[in-house]
Amino acid sequence: MLYIDREELESLSSRIFEALGLLPEDARASAEVLVAADAKGIRSHGTARLKRYADGLRAGIIKARAQPLVLQETPISLALDAQGGVGLSIGRNTMEKVISKAAETGVGVSSIRNSNHFGIAGYYAEMAARRDMIGIAMTNTAALGVPTNAREAAFGTNPIAFAAPSLDGKIFCLDMSTTAVTRGKIEVYEREGKPLPPGWAVGTDGLVSTDPVSLLEDMLHLRGGGLLPLGGDGEGGHKGYGLGVMVDILCAVASGGTFGRAVRDSEITSALVCHFFLAIRLDLFRPAEDFKKDMSRMLADLNSLRPAEGAERVYYAGQREKEVEEESRRRGIALEEGVWETLCTLAEDLGLSVKEKPRGP
Amino acid sequence: MLYIDREELESLSSRIFEALGLLPEDARASAEVLVAADAKGIRSHGTARLKRYADGLRAGIIKARAQPLVLQETPISLALDAQGGVGLSIGRNTMEKVISKAAETGVGVSSIRNSNHFGIAGYYAEMAARRDMIGIAMTNTAALGVPTNAREAAFGTNPIAFAAPSLDGKIFCLDMSTTAVTRGKIEVYEREGKPLPPGWAVGTDGLVSTDPVSLLEDMLHLRGGGLLPLGGDGEGGHKGYGLGVMVDILCAVASGGTFGRAVRDSEITSALVCHFFLAIRLDLFRPAEDFKKDMSRMLADLNSLRPAEGAERVYYAGQREKEVEEESRRRGIALEEGVWETLCTLAEDLGLSVKEKPRGP
Numbered sequence: 001m002l003y004i005d006r007e008e009l010e011s012l013s014s015r016i017f018e019a020l021g022l023l024p025e026d027a028r029a030s031a032e033v034l035v036a037a038d039a040k041g042i043r044s045h046g047t048a049r050l051k052r053y054a055d056g057l058r059a060g061i062i063k064a065r066a067q068p069l070v071l072q073e074t075p076i077s078l079a080l081d082a083q084g085g086v087g088l089s090i091g092r093n094t095m096e097k098v099i100s101k102a103a104e105t106g107v108g109v110s111s112i113r114n115s116n117h118f119g120i121a122g123y124y125a126e127m128a129a130r131r132d133m134i135g136i137a138m139t140n141t142a143a144l145g146v147p148t149n150a151r152e153a154a155f156g157t158n159p160i161a162f163a164a165p166s167l168d169g170k171i172f173c174l175d176m177s178t179t180a181v182t183r184g185k186i187e188v189y190e191r192e193g194k195p196l197p198p199g200w201a202v203g204t205d206g207l208v209s210t211d212p213v214s215l216l217e218d219m220l221h222l223r224g225g226g227l228l229p230l231g232g233d234g235e236g237g238h239k240g241y242g243l244g245v246m247v248d249i250l251c252a253v254a255s256g257g258t259f260g261r262a263v264r265d266s267e268i269t270s271a272l273v274c275h276f277f278l279a280i281r282l283d284l285f286r287p288a289e290d291f292k293k294d295m296s297r298m299l300a301d302l303n304s305l306r307p308a309e310g311a312e313r314v315y316y317a318g319q320r321e322k323e324v325e326e327e328s329r330r331r332g333i334a335l336e337e338g339v340w341e342t343l344c345t346l347a348e349d350l351g352l353s354v355k356e357k358p359r360g361p
Numbered sequence: 362m363l364y365i366d367r368e369e370l371e372s373l374s375s376r377i378f379e380a381l382g383l384l385p386e387d388a389r390a391s392a393e394v395l396v397a398a399d400a401k402g403i404r405s406h407g408t409a410r411l412k413r414y415a416d417g418l419r420a421g422i423i424k425a426r427a428q429p430l431v432l433q434e435t436p437i438s439l440a441l442d443a444q445g446g447v448g449l450s451i452g453r454n455t456m457e458k459v460i461s462k463a464a465e466t467g468v469g470v471s472s473i474r475n476s477n478h479f480g481i482a483g484y485y486a487e488m489a490a491r492r493d494m495i496g497i498a499m500t501n502t503a504a505l506g507v508p509t510n511a512r513e514a515a516f517g518t519n520p521i522a523f524a525a526p527s528l529d530g531k532i533f534c535l536d537m538s539t540t541a542v543t544r545g546k547i548e549v550y551e552r553e554g555k556p557l558p559p560g561w562a563v564g565t566d567g568l569v570s571t572d573p574v575s576l577l578e579d580m581l582h583l584r585g586g587g588l589l590p591l592g593g594d595g596e597g598g599h600k601g602y603g604l605g606v607m608v609d610i611l612c613a614v615a616s617g618g619t620f621g622r623a624v625r626d627s628e629i630t631s632a633l634v635c636h637f638f639l640a641i642r643l644d645l646f647r648p649a650e651d652f653k654k655d656m657s658r659m660l661a662d663l664n665s666l667r668p669a670e671g672a673e674r675v676y677y678a679g680q681r682e683k684e685v686e687e688e689s690r691r692r693g694i695a696l697e698e699g700v701w702e703t704l705c706t707l708a709e710d711l712g713l714s715v716k717e718k719p720r721g722p
Binding site: 071072074076077079105106107109111134147148149150151152154162164172174176180181199202205206207224230231232236238239240241242243245246248249250253254255256259260261280282284285286290291294295298301302305306307308309310311312313314315316317 | 432433435437438440466467468470472495508509510511512513515523525533535537541542560563566567568585591592593597599600601602603604606607609610611614615616617620621622641643645646647651652655656659662663666667668669670671672673674675676677678
């Protein structure tokens, strides 16, 4: 593990994005979203993904300078066509607009089609929470989730993020996929040669599969099978399946984008996807300070619950990530050596200079 | 099973509510919500519950004529104190107001404290969907759900309902608790003397329990243990736990009501609870007809998926309930004989006349 300064990592990522054709402000915004994921310890969605964005940009699948087209706008709403632009900066810019609308009217809502992978959904929800609003962010993704009773995938891992502020800058932030797990988790089990727990995935016959190797093969070649919805196989899974479709409706049916089975990743980059953002001002209901005082009571109460036998602590959503973020502030952002090397190679290919290798642990 | 005419069942339920002190229009609204659950085959939330509402009303815990107090109101929002009134009619009346606001401005949102059990959340979400809006309805409930890593309950079964319209009156309607199952399901296993599947509940030590008898005992006496969140024990459960807390935030922290462990059912009726409603006009994003055409394509595609080995059909959320509702229209609403008898006894106690027993199957 290397430990790298947040600003340094943001600056390098931003320079890479700019060299790939993004406008300077979009490059900075995109870098900030990516590095925020690393800082929170969500490394699957951090700078480790930069190579994949770069591949998409170089292939012209992600359009570096595409700016969103306004389809419809009211004082509270915004329907956009992202025209294949960069999901990270489009997400950030759109959530800014949604927050401005909410600041004026109380609520802001947006549905966006033809965008690209936007990183962690929680980033956008937290933007609203820091402004004394409830924030919601969603995106659809390539269809990997298999509906209850089916044998083929028809909805994405379709994450839902929800954030609400407490006192002292604390934020309750839920950021969850609506499938039982994501493909990344299956890949970890494949690398480690371990069987999957039941309740994560089904094979081409629609029955529970515990073999990560054949599962990933079948998913890759669209032979059927895939991830189970949150709630697992049988009855319980209808909840995750329903939530996944809900995300597809708000993101893609609302904006007129691509949904369901039609959303497919390419070999080099992620599929064109759709997003949904919502911000609601706390003081529509009561003074923001009163809301945050009750949030603080609630979060303290959750932390005070007696842990289960063998467990150490009871967390609330977003708490662990916040602790990692503070750790990152103290000692730098932890980055796998391989990720750093890929970033450096990418930078050098683009003719950028890179400072010396950051310090070890 | 008895089969009873929808209007007849509504009329009897409405007369009972009126005899219990409700205003005629509130009695009718409450009856309609309850009977809608029976018509959809969600019998746990239909007229089988009328006795429990009646007990609450007679004990003065549910206030028959309490009218909601407006705490804050804007053209898009409404914060209410229900003052202990009847959740069913308050839910219906409030969702009407939320829909009116959305009709004017595009979005309507409400958070309501100090209300009572409001029946099926899906009813309210569907009200919006029938008006070319996306509808969301939530309520918190008595704390029965145990957070990930904990050994005691701290959030309710906190249901989320989401509805969006398709063509031909079809509606996608998800209505789900955020715990793995509800207490009612545990009671069924207890009656049948069957062990619980793992992943539904934990005992007083916070570890998975499969014994419904000791579980219900411990839950009743607040000794600890309870229902697992959607996603089960371990990591996956943090999603259901997070969703349950999200519902608590939108319903109770927003309105200034009671949340978390403080929400407790009494022996005779349900706890004072809080609700949240949201309606978003489809045409904020695109013409409603275009939205519904895509919904229709999506739902048809889900229905066309190849079923898993041994499964017959792939449904979308709300489809089964809609089919039962059509069956109810054709042959009457199926009602257990015992439920009918309880209704008749209740009516007679209140000095109401009851028509002859409805026809059998």
